[in-house]
Amino acid sequence: MTDNEILQIFRENSALLEGHFILSSGLHSDRYIQCALVLQHPKVAERLCSELAAKLRHLGATVVAAPALGGILVAHEVARALGVRALFTERQEGNMTLRRGFSLTPGEPILVVEDVMTTGLSTRETMRCVEEAGGKVVGAGALIDRSGGAADLGVPRAALATLSIKNYNPAECPLCQSGVPAVKPGSRTKRPA
Numbered sequence: 481m482t483d484n485e486i487l488q489i490f491r492e493n494s495a496l497l498e499g500h501f502i503l504s505s506g507l508h509s510d511r512y513i514q515c516a517l518v519l520q521h522p523k524v525a526e527r528l529c530s531e532l533a534a535k536l537r538h539l540g541a542t543v544v545a546a547p548a549l550g551g552i553l554v555a556h557e558v559a560r561a562l563g564v565r566a567l568f569t570e571r572q573e574g575n576m577t578l579r580r581g582f583s584l585t586p587g588e589p590i591l592v593v594e595d596v597m598t599t600g601l602s603t604r605e606t607m608r609c610v611e612e613a614g615g616k617v618v619g620a621g622a623l624i625d626r627s628g629g630a631a632d633l634g635v636p637r638a639a640l641a642t643l644s645i646k647n648y649n650p651a652e653c654p655l656c657q658s659g660v661p662a663v664k665p666g667s668r669t670k671r672p673a
């Protein structure tokens with residue numbers, strides 16, 4: 481599938497919005513990605529994640545790990561496609577941790593995946609966490625890389641689509657300056673039609 485075909489699936493599910501948005505960080509942006517709206521359809525999740533798995537299969541991982549919550553479904557579906565296990569890390573008092581009795585054998589090859597990679601920070605935190613637990617990270621993946629490929633991870637990586645989405649400080653936001661009203665995605669519940 482091409483980047484455009486992937487992005488079309490996101491648009492069809494209202495998961496890629498174009499306009500003027502206030503991100504949870506407070507920054508403004510002209511595009512907003514809400515992967516949960518794509519992943520709510522298991523068949524679509526399975527299809528997208530099997531595409532991602534195909535790009536990472538050669539790395540030979542036996543575990544797929546992801547940061548909770550956003551990455552859990554992606555790890556699960558990528559692991560299903562690869563026939564390996566999936567686990568997730570979660571934040572406890574600000575630190576990424578491996579809980580719930582998940583364990584790794586020493587040197588076990590691991591893929592770290594996310595739904596959307598923005599700066600790569602949560603991927604890097606997850607990589608560190610599973611390496612502290614004894615695993616060896618052999619690659620990383622995301623459905624959408626919105627860093628334009630700039631996030632530096634130090635391992636082979638793959639994404640289904642790469643976007644370069646700019647974030648703006650509100651004071652410098654060109655969309656604010658042109659008078660387009662800003663919206664906060666997800667703050668309103670949409671009623672079924």
Ligand SMILES: [Zn+2]
Nearest residue numbers: 508653655656
């Ligand atoms: Zn703005």
